[in-house]
Amino acid sequence: MTSPVAESVSPSYEKKRIYLETLGCSKNQVDSEIMLASLQNQGFEMTKTPDSAEVIIVNTCAFLTEASEESINRILELSDFKSTGNCEKLVATGCLTQRYQDSLAEQIPELDGLFGSNGFEQIPELVYSMYEGPGQTKLNLEQKPHYRQFEEQARIQTTPRHYTYLKVAEGCSNMCSFCNIPALRGNFSSRTVNSIVTEIINLTKKGVKEINLISQDTSSYGKDFKNGTGLATLLKNISKIEGDFWIRLFYCYPNSFTDEVMEVIAGDKRFCRYLDMPFQHINNEVLKAMNRKIDRAQIENKIQEIQKHLPDLAWRTTFIVGFPTETEDHFQELLEFVSAGHFLHVGVFSYSHEDNIRSAKLGDPVPNSLKQERRKQLMEAQQKVSSGRNKSWIGKQLKVLVDGLSEESDLLLQG
Structure with a gap:
């Protein structure tokens, strides 16, 4: 499906070869797939390496300072292809440009184009505009994302053929004090049920076997609608689709994960018995x-x-360790909770002090060395839990998707 916006801006001059690199999360990957489809629909040739590209696009991450620094360093590395390769124009898009905007343009003069975190199907318009005049070109930096405006947008799958990610909503309205996503991605905005169901049908026809539903808060799906539609409604409609495929849920907020949702999942074995639900802490004061x-x-x-x-x-x-108000007693409470063995997998992040989050006013009193030590202790506790849980699978036969040979040995398969 070709974007109407892209159709209206296509000039007659030669199309350029484009390299697009994605940093950050799976949600960014979906955005890149939309950009790839829009560019290809306009006749641009996509390259797999930056050395032969005339236009290089970096889809950036800026969730944490560390991610911002990684994005900036990668932009500067790719700018070298202006002298060592064929690069004529260098573009940054995504959360980094949305977060820093004018300051990024000033600090990295190597950038020819800056594109925000909204309306990714319009990326051809930016490419064309860069070649129409001197100076840096900017597009979609002022707008907050609103996913429904391009919910039918085509995309080119960049994952292996058998699985993919499907974004069901954009933005977040939870306003957690440690998070800058609402500022970078706008308020929570759901896609329609019909658009999601149609995309799943099309994906399964192409041979996709596992579809991972993602957003910043998947369990809040539909809360922005006026008709009572929610995640349970979406899952019920997905259950009506015929075929042999799996659905996996990512990033569910506990408050809005209802009994009805659980019942729908329990009633259809195609919904993976897997749940990604961040709790972030267990101590009431920290929460x-x-x-x-x-x-x-x-x-x-x-x-x-x-x-x-x-x-x-x-x-x-x-979980997050080292939050500004976390004391040693708070951490020990979290450590005991994790050691109780509720979870098969646990990710632990050290608190990152950011300048554009509400918890910034609390300062950053927990030393980095202590954050790392707490993270280490929590991961070690979970490793013991995971080891015991994994042993329970020995001797069982399960249906799996095989990705290919293991990186560790050709004698092993991974999936």
Whole structure:
């Protein structure tokens, strides 16, 4: 499907070869797939390496300072192809440009184009504009993303053929104090049920076997609609699709993960018995300072409810250590909670002090060395849990998707 916007700006001069590189999360990857489709539909030739490209586009990440620095360093590395390769124009898009905008343009004069985190199907318009006059070209930097405006947009799958990511919403309205996503991506905005169902049908026809539903807060799907549509409604409609495929849910906020959603998942084995639900902490004081709108008792009740409906669930969560108000007692409470063995997988992040988040006013009193030590202790505790849980799978036969040979040995398969 070709973007109407892109059709209207196509000039007659020669199309350029373009290299697009994606940094950051799977949601960024979907955005890049939309850009690839729009560019290809306009006749641009996509290259797999930057050395032969005349236009280089970097889809950046700026969720944390470390990610911002990685994005900036990669932009500067790729700028070398202006002298060593064929690069004529260098473009940054995504969260980094949305976050820093004018300052980024000043600090990296090598950039010829800056594109925000909205309306990715319009990327051909930026490419054309760069060649129409001197100076830096900017597009879609002022607007906040609104996913429904291009929910039918085509994309080119960049994952292996058998699985893909499908973004069901954009933005976030939870306003956690440690997170800058609402500023970078706007308020939560859901795609329609019909557009998602249609895309799943088309993906399964192409042979995709696993579809990963993603957003910043998947369990809040539909809350911005006026008709009562929610995640349960979406999953019920997906259940009506015929075919042999799996659906996996990522990034579910515990508060809005309802009994009805659990019942729908339990009623269709094509919904993977897997759940990614970040809790971030377990201490009530820390949770309140994080503005998580949930306490320990509610978290434990939610865990019990989900385990009742889905006893065979493989559960992944994430926690943050070193939050400004976290004391040693708070951390020990978190360590004991993780050691109790609720989860199969746990990700642990050290708190990152950012200048554009609400918790910035709390300072950054926990030393980095202590953050790293707490992270290490939490990961070691979870490794013991995971080891014991993994042993329970020995001797069982399961249906799996095989990705290919293992990187460790040709005698092993991975999937």
